Amino acid sequence: MYFTVSKKDFYNGLSVVARAISNYSPLPAFSGIKIEANTDELILTGSDSDISIQTVIRNQDDCKLSIKDNGAIVIEARYILEIVRKTESDEIEFEIIDNALTKISGNGAEFKINGMKATDYPAIDFSKPKEVFSFEGHLLKQIIAQTAFATSDKETRPVLTGVNFHAAAGKLNCVGTDSYRLAKKELKIDSALSFNITIPAKSLAEVSKIVEDEDLVEIAVNDKKAQFMINSTIIQTRLIDGAYPETERLIPTSYEYELSMNAHDLLGAIDRASFIKNDGVSVIKLSLDEKECILSTKALEVGSSTEVLAGAIFKGEHLEISCNGRYVFDAIRALEGESVIFKFCGEMKPFIIKAAGDDDVLQLVLPVRTYA
């Protein structure tokens, strides 16, 4: 195995596939990046078995690739990244010199690194699933940003650690919930598509980091895996097994109270009060009236806060409702709207938050009981 490659493209490729690599992988080979030189392609693969990323480097545009000998090797990700990043040269020379000992050099600096044999790297099936659709990068990133934050970080109900994507009858419903709050985004989709899968939020976070707004992302799914294809990179993730809960019936359909307000101002008010915590949770109380809306908090040890919500417009009878301030904060931020609308059905009933003028995204939060 012997090739030379442009430093910049090699480093970018290594960085992308390294995103799949976990520091806690039980399999030693998974701490490395598999590098395959195949006639006119350099194929880089990183994986932690849950998520696998593969990218292909070719001799094109500004990228110079010259493969003199085919071959494959696995190099510890942090070493190869360090070497390539810090080499002050436009070109990197890469050669297996003895068994798994690999020479990497550029601009007078030469490294001999103990690699691992490529045959010890698990085979990863990158074959393309059948249900295929595509999104522009900025839309895919928005879907993830608006739903993934609401997933659970506890492994007690694994299915809640992912975002559910349900395609049927020309509609794609994307839902994240940790059972205390729920985020849902609805999109139109090709009516031939039909699937109901749950993708780990962790994998979606990596997708979001790699995708650029202007990319066109092809997505291919079946009931085993999902693939995101961007230019010459494939990000592949396992799915979470198990039936996703029926969330549609949790969303109230009629409301008795409505609060609308500037999103930025409300975020500011919640943020200001967020240090007043009971057992690590900042519970906010909304005291809502057509005359005045007040946000207050209280914690025995710390103290209390009250703030009149300037510019809030409330319709309905007097209502007092308490909830986790962090959940409302996250939900408002995810809506990305200038003005937000809360719809309530009662003191202890779930309420929803939407951005004014955007019916595609809905945030639902469960209230909490307070004893103040």
Next chain:
Amino acid sequence: MYFTVSKKDFYNGLSVVARAISNYSPLPAFSGIKIEANTDELILTGSDSDISIQTVIRNQDDCKLSIKDNGAIVIEARYILEIVRKTESDEIEFEIIDNALTKISGNGAEFKINGMKATDYPAIDFSKPKEVFSFEGHLLKQIIAQTAFATSDKETRPVLTGVNFHAAAGKLNCVGTDSYRLAKKELKIDSALSFNITIPAKSLAEVSKIVEDEDLVEIAVNDKKAQFMINSTIIQTRLIDGAYPETERLIPTSYEYELSMNAHDLLGAIDRASFIKNDGVSVIKLSLDEKECILSTKALEVGSSTEVLAGAIFKGEHLEISCNGRYVFDAIRALEGESVIFKFCGEMKPFIIKAAGDDDVLQLVLPVRTYA
């Protein structure tokens, strides 16, 4: 106690004194900032008993201060910082409303925080020591940057966790060492000054963060404490007890070998090889010859590196010397020179590094034995 004050100046003052506060203070009062309103001055104090910072806010320039009632209170630092930072108002209103319950408000948001009584805050003596001199901010910061990194982070020999400042006969010697390396800066000083004190490196780091390049810093010391005065702020630190080792005799006075090289290039070469570590330490070997200078590293598990040091000029017989790469890296960076000069006396003897054209700063590093 009742006052109103400009948010910006209040926040800046609180931030500065909060630098002294440790999260691990055994004394509850030390997790707070003491706020005293005294006719026309607002005095803020933070301390962890090792380091104490006091700043005074007055009604001057852009800063509006209006004290209606004198008084004093101690407020948990993180709470008061959060409140003042996030309040969207130019002015903060501050009032003790009941015992230690304090109302802090601005722009419609109102907080009632449980404070601590000022009488429970330890008395701190800010009286000014007798030996007084001053440095421009940029010079003081440079002295600290060039010496403090070489101090020890282990408490086995407490005196080595500080920088020694020794003034005698018109010279100020500033020395930091952890016994494996040593950094020394020499300055001219008023010949009337005479002291030999060791200031904790941790305190100097805080001084460095607070001082701006263009400040004029007045420094006052005695054998108990050191004070740094910048505008209306006093930073006061305890000293480290115990005799500082006689370091002068450690520095060789004659040399047999000399290496000179561009600092940036050498930093790059050391940095590139730094991931090749044995037991967490990157040992570099310099193989020096008048014809060629080579930097190499080796670690059984990882692999090896070799780099020809382009542009290095060596005078003397062939020399091989190994040392901790991190120590040499830190030393070169601290010198702040474009070109560096190494002077060696032999394979296992301490060597020194200086910046070309700057005799005031000297870095000394002990070599290590290698078995390769």
